[in-house]
Amino acid sequence: MAQLSDDCFAFGGPLKSVDETVALLTSRLEAVEETETVSLGSADGRVLAEDVMAPLALPPFTNSAVDGYAVSGANLPQTGERAYPLAGRLEAGMAPGSPVPEGRVVRIFTGAAMPEGTDTVFMQEDVRLDETGRAILPPGLKQGANVRPAGEDIAAGKTVLRAGHRMRPQDVALAAAMGLSEVTVRRRIRVAVFSTGNEIVAPGRQRSPTQLFDSNRFMLIAMLGRLGCHVTDLGILRDDPDAIADSLLTAATAHDMILTSGGVSTGEADYVKQSVEQVGSLVFWRVAIKPGRPVAMGVIRGAAFIGLPGNPVASFVTFAHIARPAILALAGAQLPPQLPISVRAAFSYRKKKGRREYVRASLRRAEDGSYEAVKFPREGAGLLSSLVETDGLVELDEECTGIEAGQTVSFIAYSNLI
Secondary structure (H helix, E strand, O other): OOOOOOOOOOOOOOOEOHHHHHHHHHHHOOOOOOEEEEEHHHOOOOEEOOOEEOOOOEOOOOEEOOOEEEEOHHHOOOOOOEEEOEEEEEOOOOOOOOOOOOOOEEEEOOOOEOOOOOOEEEEHHHOEEOOOOOEEEOOOOOOOOOEEOOOOOEOOOOEEEOOOOEOOHHHHHHHHHOOOOEEEEEOOOEEEEEEEOOOEEOOOOOOOOOOEEOOHHHHHHHHHHHOOOEEEEEEEEOOOHHHHHHHHHHHHOOOOEEEEEOOOOOOOOOHHHHHHHHHOEEEEEOEOEEOOOOEEEEEEOOEEEEEEOOOHHHHHHHHHHHHHHHHHHHOOOOOOOOOOEEEEEOOOEEOOOOOEEEEEEEEEEOOOOOEEEEEOOOOOOOOOHHHHOOOEEEEEOOOOOEEOOOOEEEEEEHHHOO
């Protein structure tokens, strides 16, 4: 398990920006040390524990990039068509055989190894055969055309994937193309998730008129799953500080992180706060972010604790921008850039200087063909529909005090956040 010091998250400074918060978090969290070897079929989404070097060049041999006719570049037609007798036929996977004599061509197919004595390929649609079966090649082709040289893509011995990289399908394909059948990765981060409160009930259970169905827990579990975490669902813990404290201690012995939403403010009924302070340490990181509130950070027997706001939108936004970087740091993964895109705002908006705000918006194609962001018509951090019916978040930085319709803004799609 990750073993954090009790004062790992201690911080008494002023309000922090999102960027400063992420930098502090990631600098204070050390990646889990345990590693394992997994097959390529199980490697997608896993974090590499060591660099991957290319054991061979790609492609490993010089081959044809097209279906056509292979010829020596020193013997190309210059001013007019020229007829060449055929010296053989090569399909992908066949041995190239004997060297091709001067003045002859070989019928060759995409991916087939170039035979000795050839270095150029004419595309089949540019070639015709005469009545004797000779290939008539046109002038104008440059030597080396339509050929993939050995090592053109990757040189043998090159570092192709770095430690800390989260494997993607294209990375799996690259490893397979180099003949690798497995890679060494960090073990999955183990995260325990629970909800608290007598006012919530699990979906499928009987709900009283004054209760709500628990939704945040399922959202967080889904987001953690997309990060490749091994998630334990602790369900709903009722408003009993001692019972919550016991559950926290048990979870801390088998998990790297405990994640929850709500119940960590300073009110009398915020039982999670009391319980964390009873069995561990707890601090509030005052982050200049909206929607969102101070995020509770703590340590329980060496395991990290993160308490997110209880409102669904605030929980979603703070998970994406604060909890997610912390989880990736524990996993030993590099934090990927969010890559916002520039779009035109189709709304006006006012905000306070000094905090970063995320406005829920949908994208639509304007009459001039450009994309513009349309703000969700209602405010409120408790509106799940505002996440479901939009495409992403318009990011307004700390210095911004407002925007006008028609102004260019930064838009982050949900696909870049989860």
